[in-house]
Amino acid sequence: MALIFFFLKRVRNAVPNAAHYALARLAIPSTRHKLAPNSKSMVHITQNVDGLCSKAIAEVESQTGESPSDSELIEMHGRLFDVVCTAHDCDYQEYKPESPICPALAGTELTVAEGDLEPVVRRADLPRCPKCGQLLRPDVVWFGERPKRIHEILDIADQADLCLIIGTSALVFYSSV
Numbered sequence: 001m002a003l004i005f006f007f008l009k010r011v012r013n014a015v016p017n018a019a020h021y022a023l024a025r026l027a028i029p030s031t032r033h034k035l036a037p038n039s040k041s042m043v044h045i046t047q048n049v050d051g052l053c054s055k056a057i058a059e060v061e062s063q064t065g066e067s068p069s070d071s072e073l074i075e076m077h078g079r080l081f082d083v084v085c086t087a088h089d090c091d092y093q094e095y096k097p098e099s100p101i102c103p104a105l106a107g108t109e110l111t112v113a114e115g116d117l118e119p120v121v122r123r124a125d126l127p128r129c130p131k132c133g134q135l136l137r138p139d140v141v142w143f144g145e146r147p148k149r150i151h152e153i154l155d156i157a158d159q160a161d162l163c164l165i166i167g168t169s170a171l172v173f174y175s176s177v
Helices: 002-011 018-027 029-035 052-064 108-113 150-159
Strands: 042-046 071-075 078-085 093-095 136-140
Touching: 018 029, 018 042, 018 052, 018 071, 042 150, 052 071
Parallel strands: 042 071
Antiparallel strands: 078 093, 078 136
């Protein structure tokens, strides 16, 4: 979990780039209909966990005054700034932009930056769900976990008239920080 907080610190000040804004403009019906007059909807599926797609959509919506009402954003690997309960029968989710999410994790991002990828933190000191008391975790898909809404995503891809794959090899590489 400390590695996540290292990335939170780096991502917090990131801003959308030109590609984020181009896709956000396509989510706006009047813009998209200029390019594809018969398009009924758009689904933007992203592997990014940084929230920059949402930021770009909100900024474009604010600039144009038009809502992407017939568009949807699916963040298949979750969101770095959300925490969720680890209990399968609990639906607790919260936006938590602050880092760390609990005092026991303070300083662990520095330990990770120095090369210790697994700093020791007592389980009793980790953040707990206010609804059921189980552990909280960042709402991101870890290695070996199934992407969120994957069956729906596969159905969407099967039914799509057009599918753009941008900026990804669909491969995941691990590198030490």
